[in-house]
Amino acid sequence: MTKSLKTGATKTLAFLSITISVALTSCGNDGNGYLTGVQDRENWFQDDPYGMVYIPMGSFNMGPSDQDVAFGVTAQSKTVSLPAYYMDQTEITNNEYRQFVNWVRDSIARRLMGEVNEEEWLVTVDENEQDYPVPQLNWETNLKYDMSDEEMREALEPMYLPENERFYGRKEFDTRKFLYEYWWIDYQAAAKRGNRAQGLKDRSVFIRRETVPIYPDTLAWIHDFSYSYNEPLTNMYFWHPGYDDYPVVGVSWKQARSFCVWRTNLRNGYLFSNGSSYEQNYRLPTESEWEYAARGDLDLSPYPWGGPYIRNSVGCFLANFKPLRGNYIDDGGLTTLRADSYNPNAYGLYCMAGNVAEWTSNAYDESAYNFTHDNSADYTYEAKPEDPTALKRKVIRGGSWKDISYFLQNGTRTYEYQDTSKCYIGFRCVISYIGRDKNDVAE
DSSP states (O other), X not given: OXXXXXXXXXXXXXXXXXXXXXXXXXXXXXXXXXXXXXXXXOOOOOOOOXXXXXXXXXXXXXXXXXXXXXXXXXXXXXXXXXXXXXXXXXXXXHHHHHHHHHHXXXXXXXXXXXXXXXXXXXXXXXXXXXXXXXXXXXXXXOXXXXXXXXXXXXXXXXXXXXXXXXXXXXXXXXXXXOEEEEEEEOHHXXXXXXXXXXXXXXXXXXXXXXXXXXXXXXXXXXXXXXXXXXXXXXXXXXXXXXXXXXXXXXXXXXXXXXXXXXXXXXXHHHXXXXXXXXXXXXXXXXXXXXXXXXXTTOTTOSBTTBOSOSBOTTSOBSSBSOOTTTOGGGGTOSSOOOTTOSOOOTTSOSOSSBSSXXXXXXXXXXXXXXXXXXXXXXXXXXXXXTXXXXXXXXXXXXOOTTSOGGGGSTTOOEEEETTOOOTTEEOOXXXXXXXXXXXXXXX
């Protein structure tokens, strides 16, 4: 009797197993049993980001197009291929960077006021039905720093300079407190051989936290040049509306990267609020991306406009640099000029030579061309505070208003230290194109 029951139970389980298997394989056949992919996906296409130009995929000869007059031996000719991407049409301007500074300033203010009145200045978001609320800044409430609410004015007092540091008693913001905190994923560490298998490590070990003071070093105009009167630029260059469209300077490599992270969050936050898919991250260009864009599809040309001359057919200089024996104004400018000065190159990019040199994402190594890949060449290194100074070098490109024409050439590379800020270095951003080419349109 016991054996019969066991046999019956076994047959019942076998039948149920077959039934469940058939049911699982027969459910959800929207495509008549054919492989059709996940349906009702978003019909997505890449918008041209505002203020950026499209750089098509291609291959080019990276490296010097002329003799190495400095005998630096830091670059050799090398064929490199790149996918499509977008690049800022101009260097990031004072006014664009000021949007970042003001956002950080207002974030600090809202957090301080939220400690006084959480209902008005903070909102609670219960993400993914978690058991704990996630407080966020409330950007819907209008913020005025000259408010009449005495309690709120007292809450904002830590944002201002202490009384003993005020000049003529002016109540001004203490920009040293404008700190931007962000996180990024160290994909290089995560991709190491011992970490490749999914689930073997807590992924939080690859999430890096950064806190960066983001206000430009306005004193760069003075400390970069001894025995040179540049106080007027220190006083006015970053904040005065007369310089709004000039390239931002006095920004270190770390500050430039922070700006890219903020810009990414600004854009993707908007897309998320509208139920749209995220875009790629804004970032500093790699050294190879910068040079490819600067050449403007004119391979082997010394300058972004072609070459080999730095004047046009009527004798006018084609960029803002240090011409001749130091006749700075012969090219139309003494120091920096508007970011859209001179004619753009064939891709529509302004001032890829001269005006201000530009940060790239790459670490500087004299032999980098010998070991980087020929597909999307890239070399990065996250320098630690205890590292030797040589490991903190980052590649800058394009030359500036204070450089001779050699540094304006497409293939010339040099460096500056990641924590330094100079009055002749700025930056522009890129964003990778999602897909192969703009001509690939889904039917």
